[in-house]
Amino acid sequence: MTVTVDPALAADARRERRFFLSLSLPALFIVGLAAILPILWIIRQSFLTTGGEYTVGNYAKVLSSGLTWSALVTTLELSLGTLAICILLGTPLALALASARPRVANVLMAFVMLPLWTAILVRTYGWLVLLRRDGLINAALTGSGLTAEPLPLVYNFTGTLIGMVHYMLPLFLLPVYAAMRDIDPNLIRAAASMGATLGQVMRTVIMPLSAGGIFSGSVIVLIYSIGFFITPAVLGGGKVNPLSTRIERTLSTFQDWGSASVLGILLLVLMALIGVMLLAARRLLAQNTVDAPHA
Amino acid sequence: MKSLPITIDGVSKAYGTYVALDDVSLDIQAGEFLTLLGPSGSGKTTLLMALAGFVRPDSGKLLLGDRDITRLAPNKRDIGIVFQNYALFPHMNVLANVAYPLALRKTPRAEARQRALATLARVKLDGLAERNVAALSGGQRQRVALARAIVFEPRVMLMDEPLSALDKNLRETMQYEIRRLHDDLGITTIYVTHDQREALIMSDRIAVMNSGRIQQIDTPQRIYDRPSTRFVAEFMGEANIVAPGSVRRIDGAEASRETLMIRAESFHLDTKLVGGDGVALEGILRAKAFRGENWLLTLALDGGQEVLVCIPAALAGGCAELAAGQRMTAYAPAAKVHAIPGATA
Secondary structure, eight states: OOOOOOHHHHHHHHHHHHHHHHTTHHHHHHHIIIIIHHHHHHHHHHTBOTTSOBOSHHHHHHHTOHHHHHHHHHHHHHHHHHHHHHHHHHHHHHHHHHHSOHHHHHHHHHHHHGGGGSOHHHHHHHHHHHHSTTSHHHHHHHHTTSOSSOOOOSSSHHHHHHHHHHHHHHHHHHHHHHHHHTSOHHHHHHHHHTTOOHHHHIIIIIHHHHHHHHHHHHHHHHHHHHTOOHHHHHHSTTSOOOHHHHHHHHHHHHOOHHHHHHHHHHHHHHHHHHHHHHHHHHHHHHHHSSSOOOO | OOOOOEEEEEEEEEETTEEEEEEEEEEEOTTOEEEEEOOTTSSHHHHHHHHHTSSOOSEEEEEETTEEOTTSOGGGSOEEEEOTTOOOOTTSBHHHHHHHHHHHTTOOHHHHHHHHHHHHHHTTOTTOTTSBGGGSOHHHHHHHHHHHHHTTOOSEEEEESTTTTSOHHHHHHHHHHHHHHHHHHTOEEEEEESOHHHHHHHOSEEEEEETTEEEEEEOHHHHHHSOSSHHHHHHHSOEEEEOGGGOEETTSOOOOSSOEEEEGGGOBSOGGGSOTTSEEEEEEEEEEEEOSSEEEEEEEETTSOEEEEEEEGGGOTTGGGOOTTOEEEEEEOGGGEEEOTTOOO
8 A cells, every 4th residue: 555645744844854954063063173174184294294295204103113102002001901990990889879779879979970070180180199109198108007118109100090090980980870770670689589699690680781881981981091191191200101192292392293193093093993892892792691691 | 399388477667757567467378379458558568578588677577488588688588579560681582581590590501491481381472482571562571570480480479569560451361360370380479469359359368458567368258248447348349338327127127236338239229139137228319320330329328428339230220210319228138238346437
């Protein structure tokens, strides 16, 4: 059976669709202007000498430099380290928040969110005060006799990691908490009534059902930490040099726009690779959740 | 499968000043189908959750057979539960849901699969094993939840308003099927509902609860015909609580001095259908309504009290002609007149 379509009604439907699409135009315009154009500019820049002639020399110079590769390794170490700590600390915390009574959860959530309301620079210098050789933490440690010498907590990898985790944890927590809060408590009760221990409930019910949230949180943490600059610059004390600080150094010290652009493109490629890997991981995850868990 | 009796001994639970369970004691026999019936907030679900281990009582004891389970963790109680919202795992298909308790018990995969499939067949879900839970209808989800609760052969089954989300026809079908499943398995079952008809249809015994206390526990017939309190009388159906003075014996003998309960459908309009030891109530017809299978008449007694009179359509030859405002008499047989000691009309 076919239905004859009234052209006037069809036109109405088209006009409606066009109207709603047009609502996204301002956003599309801004994204185009603020993201796509600079990227194109950076790509062009990476093929130019300081004199303005076309060259692939920038790529040869940057990719053959040991500093680039060590910066790449540092970037990956910082990002994955931050992510790992966020997952280890954030997942149980999200579970505790999600299972707390709403009022308690709201108060705890406010504490978790507090760092987000503070400027990043202020927070980073705050950590400096805490972590220095003569800072609060080392004073407490040596004062109480727990350690003889002050621990090297800042101007190194450890300090950078602490600062980055502090920044990323709330960003990781939010989607994980949202996913866990949406789990019907009766599912956990049902699992327990059928004989599941706490560990089995975690493995077979809570983790699979919050996997989406953990995935989103991980994506956010990785996106933020791959290009993170201020924390490594302040808390790394010049010894922790991921790609972001290399770019800054290349620009401020050598005014080498070509090489800096190549490094920027390297960051982009890294981000794309990680994105592809995460998508593949999610595919695998989705395929494996239907089968009965053998706990 | 050997099912176990349950003993609930003096269990209380308060949330702040709100008393959810007030010294509740109850013995459920092995293999019995017992319904906890009551309005919302009566404590029936709290009692069920205490048995399941999800609510910790403030005092009292819970026994499964001879075993004290008051402090036992929920996952060690070996109790099958069907939740109101089914609580099926959305990330597993039907088969995985039903095989879940077996997987937890390290049952070999092939055996777990075979037992899960057999249980699915038992609840008439053959062929849906690989289906996604989200693709099932309400009735099918209900059956998966049932299958999952019985597949590991628990000693006791608890059901928390399992049919409340289904439409009326499906609900009635499921009532008979759950009862038949219970009879086949012989498993001790505690069923929570606020639907008195459901309780009457399904139960061996009904415990009527209100304000955290058990008002009466008895067979469906006795709960309906011989309620011990006014609350039970009115919760179970259209009950008239009549003051002693408003009633006279048909044969002229002295009428009872107690407050009486007469169900609306116990009345007749023809005195010949009622014995001489029956009672008569006189009054003015206030309103009448045709309800399909019966007529509902509202009678204002001389004392001012209103009484509901329900006459089956098959016997209600004259009802259509009755006019509001006319004086009339309703008769009830002695067997259907029940005294409620201590109640006032």
